[in-house]
Amino acid sequence: MNSENLIxxxxxxxxxxxxxxxxxxxxxxxxxxMLQQTKVEAVIPYYERFLELFPTIEELSQASDDSLxxxxxxxxxxxxxxxxxxxxxxxxxxxxxxxxxxRDELLTLRGIGPYSAGAIASFAYHEKVAAxxxxxxxxxxxxxxxxxxxxxDVCRKKITKLVEQDLPNDVxxxxxxxxxxxxxICIPNGNARCNICPISSQCLAYEKGRINELPLRITNTxxxxxxxxxxxxxxxxxxxIQKRPSIGLLASLYVFEMIEGHVSKKDVGKSTYLGxxxxxxxxxxxxxxxxxxxxxxxxxxxxxxxxxxxxIQNIYPMPIAxxxxxxxxxxxxx
Numbered sequence: 001m002n003s004e005n006l007i008x009x010x011x012x013x014x015x016x017x018x019x020x021x022x023x024x025x026x027x028x029x030x031x032x033x034m035l036q037q038t039k040v041e042a043v044i045p046y047y048e049r050f051l052e053l054f055p056t057i058e059e060l061s062q063a064s065d066d067s068l069x070x071x072x073x074x075x076x077x078x079x080x081x082x083x084x085x086x087x088x089x090x091x092x093x094x095x096x097x098x099x100x101x102x103r104d105e106l107l108t109l110r111g112i113g114p115y116s117a118g119a120i121a122s123f124a125y126h127e128k129v130a131a132x133x134x135x136x137x138x139x140x141x142x143x144x145x146x147x148x149x150x151x152x153d154v155c156r157k158k159i160t161k162l163v164e165q166d167l168p169n170d171v172x173x174x175x176x177x178x179x180x181x182x183x184x185i186c187i188p189n190g191n192a193r194c195n196i197c198p199i200s201s202q203c204l205a206y207e208k209g210r211i212n213e214l215p216l217r218i219t220n221t222x223x224x225x226x227x228x229x230x231x232x233x234x235x236x237x238x239x240x241i242q243k244r245p246s247i248g249l250l251a252s253l254y255v256f257e258m259i260e261g262h263v264s265k266k267d268v269g270k271s272t273y274l275g276x277x278x279x280x281x282x283x284x285x286x287x288x289x290x291x292x293x294x295x296x297x298x299x300x301x302x303x304x305x306x307x308x309x310x311x312i313q314n315i316y317p318m319p320i321a322x323x324x325x326x327x328x329x330x331x332x333x334x
Contacts, residue, residue: 001143001202003168003177009198010177015040015184018047020176025099025124026057032116033080040183046075057097061088065252069317076320078253083111103129114160122171130163131175132156135182141215142186142205150215223285230288230325231257231268235295238306239329241316249281254316256325257304262289269293274328279321290325292332309333 014020017040019031030050034043050071054060063085072081087109091097099120100106106117118131130136137150140159148155168174185193190212200206205214233240233256241254265273274290298306307316309329318326 001166003166003174005198006177007170007173010173010180014180018044023124025120027051028124029099029120032119033084034075036080037077038075057088057091060085061092066317069253073317074320080111086110087112101125102127122175126172128167128171130160132160132163133179135179138188138215139178139182139186142211143203145204147216149218151217151219223283225285225287227262227287229259229263230290232290232292232325232329233257233295234292235298238298238308239312240304240306242304250319253319255322274325277324286321292328
């Protein structure tokens with residue numbers, strides 16, 4: 001592929017994003033981890049606030065788990081922020097509080113996979129390596145008419161080799177340009193903007209009228225459905241919550257009482273019905289029903305604590321899955 005047109009297009013049309021205005025490896029690392037599974041627009045305020053709270057690798061390595069979860073609250077996939085801390089500790093202990101400078105060394109850090117390692121190494125250190133994310137997979141599947149299932153390791157390896165063959169000396173701008181092209185021009189679901197694509201003349205799928213056919217995406221995965229009742233206990237301006245286990249789904253986050261299965265208002269006694277809510281995880285779908293239950297006395301219950309609403313807002317991180325019921329609390333205490 002002739003990369004000149006692509007890079008020129010990128011430099012003229014790229015979105016202004018805060019992590020593109022820095023060569024600081026730590027800042028680039030944080031942005032890349034946040035951007036996994038999360039839209040760019042949603043990441044920007046989290047990125048800026050996170051760097052204010054934890055401006056260096058050393059401070060990140062020393063942060064409490066609760067403060068990290070609170071800073072990450074709403075981004076989802078909370079294992080990412082715990083892996084950031086573990087990797088920061090590795091950097092402090094093994095790399096003089098700096099991020100390693102090569103893709104291979106970066107791969108030794110917790111939570112950094114092939115894409116993140118390639119992105120950090122090429123953006124921050126200009127190492128001539130590929131950074132293959134979902135956008136790059138889609139662009140290259142169309143550009144070279146790749147027939148393999150885009151979700152397969154075979155396809156990823158094939159496309160990685162194709163990208164490596166195309167890498168110019170200006171690797172940082174090239175890798176970012178391919179991603180930007182996938183995010184803004186070579187988009188999925190029949191919406192590709194081929195008429196303004198800077199490399200359409202080189203694209204086999206465009207030439208053969210196969211843009212809407214590629215990439216091939218074959219999945220047999222079905223989400224498991226779980227039903228839960230959420231009981232929001234309130235007492236004298238306090239709310240009852242518990243901390244989830246340190247491993248597993250929503251590890252170390254704080255939640256309201258959750259009962260397996262759907263109960264009725266009759267089953268929970270005097271209460272206010274808070275409605276239904278569905279939340280999708282990567283492999284599970286939660287179907288929730290919520291109830292607010294008022295108590296005259298704040299009786300202790302093993303594994304639970306009573307906290308003020310302001311503490312939920314500022315101290316105790318809760319999952320986005322329960323946002324509907326947390327918001328109901330804010331309205332209740334207005």
